[in-house]
Amino acid sequence: MNAFLKTFSAAACTALLLTACGGGNDDDPTPSDQPGVLTVSNATVSGLNGVYGDGTINLTDVDKKNPVGSSPEVCTFRFDGAKKVGSSDQASGDVRYQPNAGNLYIAFLTFSQREFSATDWSDTTVSRDSNQVRLLSKTLTATDGSGDRITVSGIVPMRGNRPSGC
Numbered sequence: 001m002n003a004f005l006k007t008f009s010a011a012a013c014t015a016l017l018l019t020a021c022g023g024g025n026d027d028d029p030t031p032s033d034q035p036g037v038l039t040v041s042n043a044t045v046s047g048l049n050g051v052y053g054d055g056t057i058n059l060t061d062v063d064k065k066n067p068v069g070s071s072p073e074v075c076t077f078r079f080d081g082a083k084k085v086g087s088s089d090q091a092s093g094d095v096r097y098q099p100n101a102g103n104l105y106i107a108f109l110t111f112s113q114r115e116f117s118a119t120d121w122s123d124t125t126v127s128r129d130s131n132q133v134r135l136l137s138k139t140l141t142a143t144d145g146s147g148d149r150i151t152v153s154g155i156v157p158m159r160g161n162r163p164s165g166c
Contacts, residue, residue: 027060027078028060029057029058029059029060029078029079029080029081029092030058030059030060031056031058031081032056032057032058032059032157032159033056034056034057034059034131034157034159035053035055035056035057035157036053036056036057036079036082036132036154036155036156036157037051037052037053037082037154037155038051038052038053038082038091038109038111038135038152038153038154038155038156039051039052039152039153039154040052040111040150040151040152041150041151041153042139042149042150042151043148043149043150043151044147044148044149044150045114045142045148045150047089047112048111048112048114048150049150050084050085050086050087050089051084051085052082052083052084052085052089052090052091052111052154053082053083053091053154054083054084054085055083056081057079057080057081057082057156057157058079058080058081059077059078059079059157059158059159060077060078060079060159061077061159061161061162062075062076062077062158062159062161062162062163062166063075063076063077063163064076064099064163064164064165064166072098072105073098073099074096074097074098074099074105075096075097075098075099075162075163075165075166076094076095076096077095077158077159078092078093078094078095079092079093079095079156079157080092080093084111084112089111089112090112091109091110091111091112092109092110093107093108093109093110093156094107094108095107095133095156095158097126097133097166099163099164099165099166100165101126102125102126103121103122103123103124103125103126104121104124104126104133105121106121107121107124107133108143109140109152111150114142114144114148115142115143115144116140116141116142116143116148116149116150116152117140117141117143118138118139118140118141121138123136123138124136124138128162128166131157131158131159131160132155132156132157132158133155133156133157133158134154134155135152135153135154135155135156136153137151137152137153138151138152138153139151140152
């Protein structure tokens with residue numbers, strides 16, 4: 001019985017510590033009540049053009065992260081569930097911006113299982129007041145080295161309960 005209590009006690013302490021430090025899986029987007037829409041145009045890849053976001057978008061919380069050996073500190077969140085109108089295809093993304101910055105630091109957006117990004121995000125907007133990230137005619141290049149390109153315009157919502165500066 002003593003061994004059982006030690007094992008139970010250790011498991012309970014571990015669970016308590018994980019809860020206290022915000023442990024758990026925040027990496028999977030969950031349903032939100034916030035709509036978002038992204039329009040893809042000028043795609044060099046057949047079938048990617050269209051409107052993604054026929055309802056609300058799934059979101060993670062916005063976290064402030066500064067990984068060891070990495071710079072700069074970023075506010076980060078993910079989204080998915082942006083369904084393409086008239087199709088079963090979806091869009092998702094990993095969005096990162098610096099605290100108190102007005103534009104994105106970097107983002108990886110996936111449309112129909114193809115990931116795209118850019119080297120310069122200075123022409124995007126992080127609007128904390130309206131809980132949105134805005135893109136206007138943003139040209140993105142496929143991350144697989146193929147050179148495929150798309151142009152994206154639209155709004156990605158973000159949750160309102162964000163860390164300071166995010």
